[in-house]
Amino acid sequence: MAPLNSLSKEYPLIDSNFQTFCASHAIYSVEDFLLHDLDALFASAANHSNSERLKQGIHQLLLIVDALHPPVLNGLQLIEDAKRNKHVFSTGCEGIDALLGGGLRVGQLTELVGPSSSGKTQVCLMSSSTVAKNKCSVIYLDTGNSFSPQRIAYFVGQSSDYVSVNQADHRLLQNILDRIICYPVFDVYQMFDLLHQLKINLRSQIVKSDHQVQVLIVDSISSLITPILRGNGPQGHALMISSGFLLKQLAHEHNIAVLVTNHVVGGDDGNPKPALGESWKSVPHVRLLLSRDCRSNVSNISIIKHPAMASGRSATSTRLFV
Structure with a gap:
């Protein structure tokens, strides 16, 4: 700001x-x-x-x-806004795309919630490769050194070893990787700096038209916010809300799709629930819960929250852990 x-x-x-x-x-x-x-x-x-x-x-x-803060919209304005922002980007995961009516919707913040090894990062990498393959740019904020060119190579249909592909395929893969702009991010203040710079770039139209940023990914938002919530009282809470507001502002004002990941914690009833608490749950437009059957490597995806769909709807995917 x-x-x-x-x-x-x-x-x-x-x-x-x-x-x-x-x-x-x-x-x-x-x-x-x-x-x-x-x-x-x-x-x-x-x-x-x-x-x-x-x-x-x-x-x-x-x-x-x-x-x-953006102005309050009436019902007719909301419908018109939805028509303008109806474009969606495929995640490359058939189960998620079917569940969301095509994929990640521009103007919205979508959150993937799940325990460790449930496939959250795989969805992020798959989404990045799918969007970049369609000649759009992706901003990828990597908070855990989990970005993998090898997995990108696999998802774009090349090879599990991106170094050994032939020259023509290597050029194609390089073009795709060039459209995925990955930043290592290790604290929430660094994220703020990058998001503010992105906002300036988008407003100034610095990004070339053939490399227009269409998707922003933060994997994971909870690893940046959880440390500031411990012992920081209202300051940590304010930073969390400011993070959510800035991400939603970027999505809304610049018609990009925002995807973030979040881990789970134990609930009072013993069942896992999304981390970051009650205040954060109102931030994402869409929340999806991922789980994995380790025996079959089948991922289950279910809707926790969606502005136009009932909670509890689910789908499966077998591609994330191949």
């Missing part, structure tokens, strides 16, 4: 005095402001000689934050 010093021309209340006051609380951007305790900030402002102007500056920042 915008640094405070970039707002002063448009918003006179965000002047150098206000920026100095904010800097004394380690607030240098709108994002920093969101993470701060507002009650404590107002209390601190009250102790200054220009307290009223500082409070007005705080209220101005709150209005700026409100303006960042």
Whole structure:
């Protein structure tokens, strides 16, 4: 989000005095402001000689934050928006595509939930290869060193060893891999930096038309967010919500499909449930639960949440672990 010093021309209340006051609380951007305790900030402002102007500056920042949220749409506008954003991208997994009516829908955030080794990363790699094969670009944020060119080679129908394919096939594979832009990401702040840069690139149309970014993948979102929720209180929670908002904003404003993965934790009833808690579950538009039968290597995919489909619908796949 915008640094405070970039707002002063448009918003006179965000002047150098206000920026100095904010800097004394380690607030240098709108994002920093969101993470701060507002009650404590107002209390601190009250102790200054220009307290009223500082409070007005705080209220101005709150209005700026409100303006960042997309407007509320009525029913007709929602239908028109759905028509504009009806394009879907195949994941390459027949079970998931059948379950979702074609695949990943642009303008939406889809979440894959499942235990370790359930196939979440395989779906991400398969989706990347399928989208890139259709001459669209994919941004892949890899949080666990799990990105595998060998699996990409397999999914595009080449070989399990991408080094040994023939020259013509190697060129095809190289073109596909060139369209998958993979970034190793190891903390939520690095993810914010990359997503903000992506937003700037998309707005500036830096990406070439024949390599238009259509899909954004974060594998896994929970490995970035879980550490900040431990002992960080409201700051960790605010970062989590900001992450979800930014991902949905990118999907909505730039008509891209966003796919994230999440692990499971034990529920109160002993059954596994998605990690990241009650607040996060409202973030994804679509939530899918993956499970794997290790004896047969069959994956089961079921709908946890979908804006247009009933929860509980399921499908199977045998391709993820071949």
